[in-house]
Amino acid sequence: MAKWILELQDIYKDYMQGKLVVPVLKAVNFRMREGEYVAIMGPSGSGKSTLMNIIGCLDLPTKGKIFLDGNDISTYSENELSDIRLKTIGFVFQRFHLLARQSALANVEMPLGYAHVPRRERRERAFRALERVGLADRVNFLPNQLSGGQMQRVAIARAIVNNPKLLLADEPTGALDSKSGAQVMDLFEKLNEEGVSVLMITHDRNIARQAGRMVTIFDGELR
Amino acid sequence: MIENIRLAFRGILAHKFRSFLTMLGIIIGIAAIMAIYSVITGTNEQIKEDLIGSGNNAVTVTLYQGDYQYEAEYGSGTPPILTQKLKDRVKSLAHVTGATFYYSRDYTQNVFYMNTRFSGGKIYGVDSDYLETCAYQVIGGRGFVPQDYARFAKVALVDANASESLFQGVHPLGKTIEIGQEPFVVVGIIDKKADAMPKVETMMEFNEYYSSTVGTIFIPDKSWPTVFKFDEPMNAVVKADNTDNMSTVGKAAADVLNESIGSATSNFVYKADDILEKVRNTQQLQQSTNMLLIVVAAISLVVGGIGVANIMLVTVTERTSEIGLKKAIGARKRTIRAQFLTEAIVLTSLGGIIGVLGGLGLSKIVSNVMEVPTALSLTAIAVAVSVSMLTGIISGLFPAIKASNLNPIDALRSE
Numbered sequence: 159m160a161k162w163i164l165e166l167q168d169i170y171k172d173y174m175q176g177k178l179v180v181p182v183l184k185a186v187n188f189r190m191r192e193g194e195y196v197a198i199m200g201p202s203g204s205g206k207s208t209l210m211n212i213i214g215c216l217d218l219p220t221k222g223k224i225f226l227d228g229n230d231i232s233t234y235s236e237n238e239l240s241d242i243r244l245k246t247i248g249f250v251f252q253r254f255h256l257l258a259r260q261s262a263l264a265n266v267e268m269p270l271g272y273a274h275v276p277r278r279e280r281r282e283r284a285f286r287a288l289e290r291v292g293l294a295d296r297v298n299f300l301p302n303q304l305s306g307g308q309m310q311r312v313a314i315a316r317a318i319v320n321n322p323k324l325l326l327a328d329e330p331t332g333a334l335d336s337k338s339g340a341q342v343m344d345l346f347e348k349l350n351e352e353g354v355s356v357l358m359i360t361h362d363r364n365i366a367r368q369a370g371r372m373v374t375i376f377d378g379e380l381r
Numbered sequence: 382m383i384e385n386i387r388l389a390f391r392g393i394l395a396h397k398f399r400s401f402l403t404m405l406g407i408i409i410g411i412a413a414i415m416a417i418y419s420v421i422t423g424t425n426e427q428i429k430e431d432l433i434g435s436g437n438n439a440v441t442v443t444l445y446q447g448d449y450q451y452e453a454e455y456g457s458g459t460p461p462i463l464t465q466k467l468k469d470r471v472k473s474l475a476h477v478t479g480a481t482f483y484y485s486r487d488y489t490q491n492v493f494y495m496n497t498r499f500s501g502g503k504i505y506g507v508d509s510d511y512l513e514t515c516a517y518q519v520i521g522g523r524g525f526v527p528q529d530y531a532r533f534a535k536v537a538l539v540d541a542n543a544s545e546s547l548f549q550g551v552h553p554l555g556k557t558i559e560i561g562q563e564p565f566v567v568v569g570i571i572d573k574k575a576d577a578m579p580k581v582e583t584m585m586e587f588n589e590y591y592s593s594t595v596g597t598i599f600i601p602d603k604s605w606p607t608v609f610k611f612d613e614p615m616n617a618v619v620k621a622d623n624t625d626n627m628s629t630v631g632k633a634a635a636d637v638l639n640e641s642i643g644s645a646t647s648n649f650v651y652k653a654d655d656i657l658e659k660v661r662n663t664q665q666l667q668q669s670t671n672m673l674l675i676v677v678a679a680i681s682l683v684v685g686g687i688g689v690a691n692i693m694l695v696t697v698t699e700r701t702s703e704i705g706l707k708k709a710i711g712a713r714k715r716t717i718r719a720q721f722l723t724e725a726i727v728l729t730s731l732g733g734i735i736g737v738l739g740g741l742g743l744s745k746i747v748s749n750v751m752e753v754p755t756a757l758s759l760t761a762i763a764v765a766v767s768v769s770m771l772t773g774i775i776s777g778l779f780p781a782i783k784a785s786n787l788n789p790i791d792a793l794r795s796e
Contacts, residue, residue, distance in 0.1 A: 211790050214709070216708075216709060216789050216790050217790055236713075236714065237713055237714075237715075240708070240711055240712065240713040240714075241711065241713075243708075243709060243710060243711040244710065244711025244712075245711070249709050249710055251706075251709075251793065255702065255705075255706040255709075255793065257703060257706075259391065259395060268707070268710065269710045269711055271384055272707075272710070272711050272712050272713070272716060273711070316710065317710075320711075
């Protein structure tokens with residue numbers, strides 16, 4: 159039995175709206191094994207993005223515990239959380255978030271710089287990551303010279319370049335046409351087969367169905 | 382670090398014109414400070430050289446009665462007499478390379494050549510060390526020789542100004558002049574050595590040197606009593622081994638001479654000109670006016686710094702999404718802070734370097750147009766560049782902190 163890569167215990171998240179306390183997440187319990195491919199599905203406003211931010215260490219829960227790769231990160235300092243985001247988690251966003259002035263290769267290299275990887279090795283690893291997503295021939299292209307699907311694949315290469323244990327994808331096909339969306343989904347499947355745990359958030363049932371397991375979130379509660 | 386500098390250059394080059402305008406404040410400020418500073422330094426060097434005389438280092442020790450310089454014509458009491466023994470003692474003091482005693486009358490009325498009165502000129506009775514100690518050279522005829530002193534010869538030397546004002550076109554060598562109704566033969570013309578400026582004692586004399594053309598006549602000190610009084614007091618000039626020792630040497634020599642005075646005639650006192658202090662005073666006067674200019678230039682630097690801060694804030698706002706992404710994929714706060722701080726520092730340093738170059742050019746122009754000397758100072762360049770870097774740190778700090786504190790969730794959402 160593989161061990162848990164992610165474990166959420168009784169997660170609550172409240173937002174303040176003026177003086178009003180708005181509960182967004184209510185007693186969320188969730189576990190995911192290493193190597194699993196899970197989709198969290200829910201309509202907009204269901205709290206799925208908040209959940210994603212909490213799992214991605216960008217936000218802290220009001221209450222509850224999060225274990226990532228066996229470590230309780232609710233006690234971590236800001237710098238330790240940065241390191242988790244750098245090494246343990248890979249992020250893929252709906253709108254790619256590539257730096258427009260930098261080549262595909264430079265974009266992918268960026269996290270390696272934060273990890274203090276030497277220049278030459280950085281270049282090599284970034285190239286191999288681009289190779290893995292099938293863009294070895296687009297290495298020196300600027301984002302605006304790439305199609306949407308290609309941009310998202312560069313973003314995925316950037317997310318996996320540090321060999322994270324968990325790949326988080328927030329509506330990765332949301333800004334893509336169906337054809338390039340399908341390509342991106344194939345890529346996630348391939349990466350999962352290669353051993354990367356993938357957690358995807360989407361509001362699209364057809365996309366969610368391609369995951370190994372599907373969880374639904376509604377009104378801040380997991381079903 | 383190198384990575385950050387590269388990033389900074391990329392950011393600056395991405396907005397060339399905007400970056401240049403931002404730098405302009407720093408450039409102008411630094412250039413102005415550099416130009417003013419090099420003019421000040423140059424002028425100070427010039428003042429020091431004018432007042433001290435490079436390579437001479439002579440200090441005058443003058444006899445005072447009470448608060449006033451003693452003058453043989455008007456003074457009362459019995460002034461002290463300087464002996465050869467005292468001169469030997471002065472010469473043996475530390476850092477002293479030469480000493481001479483001399484008689485002097487500053488405004489003589491009883492010197493004539495034919496019918497021309499040497500009005501307002503000076504006459505000095507000097508020993509055999511005088512010319513050497515005060516850096517005079519013979520430019521025509523001869524100097525004084527031992528026989529002149531042994532025979533109480535009635536011979537005289539004139540300086541270039543005296544030869545002009547008294548002889549008015551006639552060649553003075555061999556001519557007889559009348560000093561106190563005694564005939565003296567001019568045997569030589571002397572002038573200050575090229576590397577020695579005049580021995581100046583007061584600011585008045587400094588001005589006088591440039592305006593007075595009357596000049597000085599020198600006779601052997603042994604012959605002095607034939608025209609003036611027997612027991613006239615003398616002043617001394619001591620030469621120090623270097624400029625910085627002038628003050629100490631002057632004081633030590635004055636102390637030796639004062640010992641000889643004795644308590645009976647206590648209102649006489651020898652005082653050394655603290656020429657270095659005069660230099661400092663003159664330089665200070667010059668500096669205080671120029672400091673004002675520097676303050677004005679510094680204000681433009683402050684304004685420039687505010688401009689940089691402003692542009693950096695704009696940059697941070699523009700790149701909110703970039704900052705959010707970087708934080709999301711693992712950049713620490715410190716990394717973000719360093720990136721923006723480096724960009725501000727690179728921006729201002731670049732401005733500083735351009736400013737230094739501009740300032741050097743400006744000071745060259747100023748020195749050519751206004752004919753004031755300028756001096757290039759490596760310290761000033763180093764200070765200017767450091768100040769511009771410091772401006773970058775100060776004005777970049779707040780925007781950089783603001784960038785590093787951005788919440789990545791909000792930052793990612795903004796697009």
